[in-house]
Amino acid sequence: MVLRTTPDGRCVVPQGDWTAAALADRASAKALLAQLAHSQGSGERPQRWDLREMQQLDHVGAQLLWRQWGQQWPVELASTELQQPLLERVARLALSPEALAAAQQRPGGWRSSLDQLGVRVIEGVAHASDYVRMQGQLLIDLCRWARSPQDGPWRDVSGHLYQMGTTALPITALVGFLIGVVLAYLMSLQLRQFGAEAFIVNILGISLIRELGPMLAAILVAGRSGSSITAQIGVMRVTEELDAMRVMGISHGFRLVMPRAVALAIAMPLVSVWTSLCSLAGGMLASDLALNVTPAYFMQALPAAVDPANLVLATAKSAVFGVLIAMVGCHYGLRIKPNTESLGQGTTSSVVSAITVVILVDALFAILFRDVGI
Numbered sequence: 001m002v003l004r005t006t007p008d009g010r011c012v013v014p015q016g017d018w019t020a021a022a023l024a025d026r027a028s029a030k031a032l033l034a035q036l037a038h039s040q041g042s043g044e045r046p047q048r049w050d051l052r053e054m055q056q057l058d059h060v061g062a063q064l065l066w067r068q069w070g071q072q073w074p075v076e077l078a079s080t081e082l083q084q085p086l087l088e089r090v091a092r093l094a095l096s097p098e099a100l101a102a103a104q105q106r107p108g109g110w111r112s113s114l115d116q117l118g119v120r121v122i123e124g125v126a127h128a129s130d131y132v133r134m135q136g137q138l139l140i141d142l143c144r145w146a147r148s149p150q151d152g153p154w155r156d157v158s159g160h161l162y163q164m165g166t167t168a169l170p171i172t173a174l175v176g177f178l179i180g181v182v183l184a185y186l187m188s189l190q191l192r193q194f195g196a197e198a199f200i201v202n203i204l205g206i207s208l209i210r211e212l213g214p215m216l217a218a219i220l221v222a223g224r225s226g227s228s229i230t231a232q233i234g235v236m237r238v239t240e241e242l243d244a245m246r247v248m249g250i251s252h253g254f255r256l257v258m259p260r261a262v263a264l265a266i267a268m269p270l271v272s273v274w275t276s277l278c279s280l281a282g283g284m285l286a287s288d289l290a291l292n293v294t295p296a297y298f299m300q301a302l303p304a305a306v307d308p309a310n311l312v313l314a315t316a317k318s319a320v321f322g323v324l325i326a327m328v329g330c331h332y333g334l335r336i337k338p339n340t341e342s343l344g345q346g347t348t349s350s351v352v353s354a355i356t357v358v359i360l361v362d363a364l365f366a367i368l369f370r371d372v373g374i
Helices: 026-040 059-068 083-093 097-105 109-147 154-164 166-194 197-238 241-247 252-291 295-305 308-334 340-368
Strands: 002-005 011-018 048-050 054-057 076-078
Touching: 011 059, 054 059, 054 083, 059 083, 109 252, 109 308, 154 166, 154 197, 154 252, 166 197, 166 252, 197 241, 197 252, 197 295, 197 308, 197 340, 241 252, 252 295, 252 308, 308 340
Parallel strands: 011 048, 011 054, 048 076
Antiparallel strands: 002 011
């Protein structure tokens, strides 16, 4: 690495290899920095730079030149066709602190707000389009599996059933039990004022079986399994396994999306019933302690207080929740870019979107079936 200056002092001609490997030599790097400091402090800044005598130039060397130029282009610059895109990329990415602060403090105005709104609308349309396409592909894959069951991913479905269903039972049981205890204690304070202690069975039965049980199970599974689905597929993107599957002709929908959707569609109703039973157990214990409503009376009055249609509705709703959680997780997993930052952002967006979708669909079920089982 050599920095040569013309006799008139107005043109600087770098020579040699301006790369990270060359700068790794401390002696060469120290000598080069001394030459750069001398050229900058020798009076008027050189206005002409000729880079055509360089043998090699990478991003490290380009950044060193860009800082030497004061993060602005020299008056005259001669470079090769290969050097120019590299210099432009470094100039575009390497903003000075003053320019960065000015860009952050610059008022946006209505045009900037309108541009941001347009970008968000386009991103939302792209998400919706990909999601609808994935749903259609899921239906096609299910028909393909129905035509040839022996070729289906049975082992994948079985593994996902264990990971997303069986391993979720302890945490859902704990949360459901505590929710039942809390709800029973809060209701007991109000029912005791009106002498309506017996109605604790109706309140806990309908609220836990119809709404809170499926909702709690769906939210816990969305945060636990939804994030896992996105992270698994995202890591496959980072490690280029998805590209390898495409090269080998393996369908992403048939091998990745469909097994997870089927597994969660089967597991979610079972997890929902399990969560509701644990919630009722917690509510029954708290009712006995707070209102002297014995477990025998609670279990005897529960079938008369809760119509079986509520259990059917909760089970069907949980199956829909399971498919939606799996679809959202796979959707964000397949959209992850091959870098760790996108992996973290995609996982976070997947959990938030899955929980939001579950709440919206639950509200839709409550409106459509408000007269069922009541």
